[in-house]
Amino acid sequence: MESPSTARPAPPEEGDPEELRNLVTEHGDAIYRLAFSIVRDKSLAEDISQDSLVKAWLALPTLQDRTSLRGWLLRITHNTAISAVRARRAVVVDPHEMPEVSTDPGRSVEAHVQNAAVVDDFVLALDELDELSRSIVVLREVEDLSYDEIAAVLDVPLPTVKTRLLRARRRLGAALREWE
Amino acid sequence: MSFRHPSHAELETWLNGNDALAPRRYDADAVDRHLRTCERCAAAIERLASDDGDIGSQLSLVLAPPPDLNDRLEQRVADTLNSRQVLGVVADLFGAGLETSRMLFIDEGANQADTLGGTGQAIEPEDES
Numbered sequence: 001m002e003s004p005s006t007a008r009p010a011p012p013e014e015g016d017p018e019e020l021r022n023l024v025t026e027h028g029d030a031i032y033r034l035a036f037s038i039v040r041d042k043s044l045a046e047d048i049s050q051d052s053l054v055k056a057w058l059a060l061p062t063l064q065d066r067t068s069l070r071g072w073l074l075r076i077t078h079n080t081a082i083s084a085v086r087a088r089r090a091v092v093v094d095p096h097e098m099p100e101v102s103t104d105p106g107r108s109v110e111a112h113v114q115n116a117a118v119v120d121d122f123v124l125a126l127d128e129l130d131e132l133s134r135s136i137v138v139l140r141e142v143e144d145l146s147y148d149e150i151a152a153v154l155d156v157p158l159p160t161v162k163t164r165l166l167r168a169r170r171r172l173g174a175a176l177r178e179w180e
Numbered sequence: 181m182s183f184r185h186p187s188h189a190e191l192e193t194w195l196n197g198n199d200a201l202a203p204r205r206y207d208a209d210a211v212d213r214h215l216r217t218c219e220r221c222a223a224a225i226e227r228l229a230s231d232d233g234d235i236g237s238q239l240s241l242v243l244a245p246p247p248d249l250n251d252r253l254e255q256r257v258a259d260t261l262n263s264r265q266v267l268g269v270v271a272d273l274f275g276a277g278l279e280t281s282r283m284l285f286i287d288e289g290a291n292q293a294d295t296l297g298g299t300g301q302a303i304e305p306e307d308e309s
Contacts, residue, residue: 020261021254028250033243046249050256057257122238138243141236159216166229170195173235 020057027070028053030143031077037138038081038131039088048084052077074143075153078135085131118176125175129168136161137168185218186211191225 031052036045056076063072126134135154139145147165151158186194189203194211215222246252 017258020257024250024254024257028253029245032245032249032253033240036243036245037239042246046246046253049249049253050260053253053257054260057261119238119242123242126239126242137235138239142239142243162222163212163215166195166225167197169229169235171197172238173229176235176238 023057024053027073030070031073033142034074034077034135034138035081037126037134038078039084040127044084044088045081048077048081052080055080071145071149071153074139074145075155078154082131121175121178122172125172129171132156132160133164133168136164137172140165141169185221186214188224191221191228195225195228 028049032045032049035048035052036042039045039048052073056073059076063069129137132154136150139150139153140147145153147158147161150161150165154161187203190206190211193203193206194208194215215225
């Protein structure tokens with residue numbers, strides 16, 4: 001008689017390591033950027049990226065249409081990040097743990113200071129947007145998704161995508177224009 | 181549609197989301213509804229928003245992943261999957277342990293009950309000779 005362990009299909013944990021590597025290489029950055037734009041914390045963004053990839057990997061065999069993989073991954077990431085934000089709502093944020101900004105040490109001090117000020121204003125403007133608007137503007141301006149794709153990923157109506165995007169662009173653009 | 185086209189000032193106000201500086205007769209909800217159906221005004225507001233600078237490159241800068249992110253992520257994901265796999269094996273072993281216990285103890289009792297034939301009386305084994 002066949003033992004239960006041999007009759008059972010291989011669990012997704014035992015999938016092809018090469019396929020996992022490809023998944024991370026192709027989508028890791030986009031997943032992280034979306035997570036970071038929502039939670040605004042680098043360490044938490046990395047945790048969310050990991051959780052999202054694990055969830056995706058385990059559910060990958062059930063994904064019917066592999067052409068929608070990117071949108072599907074971003075949707076998992078968005079949901080995971082929003083859950084993390086909701087869980088963190090009650091926690092008081094320490095101002096010293098505000099997002100860090102990478103800078104280029106090779107530039108002149110003046111340019112460095114001005115660049116840092118522009119980035120600070122931009123980050124502030126980004127932080128002042130709500131989570132949905134941040135997701136929308138990142139998916140459009142950085143990940144280059146279409147309006148329809150964004151609506152599908154975030155599960156919001158198309159007009160909402162357009163409205164939030166226009167207003168988010170305006171606010172972020174204003175932060176940039178102040179230093180022009 | 182009965183609503184008039186919003187003025188340039190009203191579109192600017194809508195775009196900025198700042199009702200405090202709104203022109204007279206401004207109705208944010210009405211502008212919002214109008215923009216969903218009027219292609220001309222939707223295009224006008226796209227033009228107003230188009231000179232908002234290179235937001236994409238600035239966003240890429242402030243959201244840039246750490247350089248070694250993918251290596252670390254791959255390792256962390258693999259570790260998590262491995263630990264899930266180990267947990268699965270332990271759960272299987274635990275399940276096998278339970279099954280063995282059932283066979284050794286519970287089933288033995290059940291067998292004994294069977295041998296009582298539901299009467300409480302022991303059934304004599306059949307003579308195999």
